[in-house]
Amino acid sequence: MSQYAKELEVAQLAVQRAAILTKRVFHEKAKGTVSKDDKSPVTIGDFGAQALIISALKANFPEDEIVAEEEADRLRGDPQLQDTIWELVRSTGLDDPAAERLLGGALADKAAMLDVLDMGKSQGGARGRIWAIDPIDGTKGFLRGGQYAVCLGLMVDGDVKVGVLGCPNLPVDDAAPLTADMGAEGQTDDEGRGVLFSAVLGQGAASRPLGTGALVEPRKRIAMRPIEEMAGATFCESVESGHSNQGESAQIAQRLSITNPSVRMDSQAKYGSIARGAGDIYLRLPTSKTYQEKIWDHAAGDLIVREAGGQVTDTLGRRLDFSKGRTLAENKGVVAAPAAVHGQVLKVVREVLKL
Template sequence: MAYENELHLAQLAVQRATLLTRRVYAAKSKGTLSKSDASPVTIGDFGAQALIIAAIKHAFPSDEVVGEEDADDLRTNEALRSQIWELVQEATLDDAEAEAVLGGPIKDVDGMLTALDAGRSAGGAKGRIWALDPIDGTKGFLRGGQYAVCLALMVDGEVVVGVLGCPNLPVDDKERLDTSIGADQTDAEGKGVLFSAVLGHGATSRPLTRGALAEGTTIKMKPLEDITQATFCESVEAGHSSHGDQAAIAGKLGITKESVRMDSQAKYASIARGAGDLYLRLPISKTYQEKIWDHAAGVVIVGEAGGTVTDAWGKKLDFSIGRTLSGNKGVVAAPKAIHPEVLKVVIEVLSSK
């Protein structure tokens, strides 16, 4: 299979990082900072990014990484740096073969900081570039909702591998979404899923484990004969997506079910396996630009599960421009058969404003 080694590395790295985030998720103190854009970052974000980038650089030293975080704040905050280093030291998969693929533990604090800073790539249309969000949905992570550890490989601007670690989603692919899934979550037994896809080779889900990868199951989007019965997903945060426009679109499509609001690319994962049907993320301003790490993995997983993902005007998402999707506005994800119908209504609603 194309990119078999990259997929294996990404699955193991995301699994190990997701287990690290679980420990922080269960803790009362998550070591939270506010970044320059007022968004939160936790010790889980830093620890997960360090682990994943160290693994990438061990296996593919020439590859670039577009990561959300860097080590600047840690160099001036010894207490936070120590907390993260303790997490990173404890992070293993309890499996010698898996650890060999990942390059084993990070050797020292300097190695951790170097790994964090290796995520500063500007992105672009040439070469092999990984897009990494160590905790997508940090606000959900902090409030006890959904979040995801997200990693994708882009080759010459095309997303070819995607992996999502979703510790609070149920393992059972047949369990449908309901409105309770966005809050008051736990990572108890029966939860924790690793989703993955390679372009042209389908999508899978498997339970998160502590050792070698669990057996995978092929996932497909649910055939939707009656669009009025669709379950559609949207962001919890009104600052991320226009709830009003999305409600108007649902109304025009005849959808009467309440939307399922949840954080992170867990939305992509959920519709890919048929737990939900549609994902709408419509622009809240003319200047807002989506980050590539918030979408790359989810887009290839949904595409390989039988879906179509475009922006709100029907354009393919362009990951080749840089660190943002500056050539796109909004996201519409749906099963391939009904995507044109959904997109038509999206354009009608947005054009009427």
């Protein structure tokens, strides 16, 4: 078996099971949003998906640490919300018994679910095996039926070794181009949608359809698209103007002679999209001098793009550093592009940002 084979299998199945839960929430439940300290919406899907992923990781790798976005504190005083999430967690499983057994089966009860949710409080760092989880990256995209992702990455001594993204609303077809409306409402998981991206350091990146049981075969290798003329390139950015400076992105596109409109979508679905050549460049430009990106928002996508032939740095040309704790404390922004043109893109980014 190749290195990290078990970690890759468990991660893909855990993300797939969590994605099943998120789709159930979207189709069956009121979204149940509550307010976080930063006022962004949280859904019952966030808590349920995180509980399923952590339970699978702890069943297989009990000594590993976990950095996760959600905590159970806000649930402990809300029995009704607890009941809603517990019913989802209890009744969501893979329809393949062998795959379900590998993930460790169901949680015992509500109390166990709350305890599992709180196992994601690791502070991260540069030593040991640490998993980073974002149960629903792009919560606003999820709520409106746009793009979102279930994200899981394994870091060993601060270096990302395994990355998995479950994107229920992206087309399965790797050749499907990005379109300007890809991040809009109505991109829900109808037939032909739902893709699982994965990568292991040094072993390339791949995609396969999201399934409901065992991993769907075949697994297809993916690669970034060579850019022959920059005018024909497509770049992605965040939907929310608070996440990335869209005005500066427009200036960068103009200086690069890119004529296609930018594709705005939520979540690490942007990383997966450029990794398979549906798009080409992903820019996340700082809107605040003090904001620090969270490691769970980038770990899996960073590895998948690099293993697909891309380069990922911050706006100063530094590799993303996942060894500094729960945030990318030493980085500002993100510039992801095919390796052959990354330097050209970065040069223009630095000119526009006056770095």
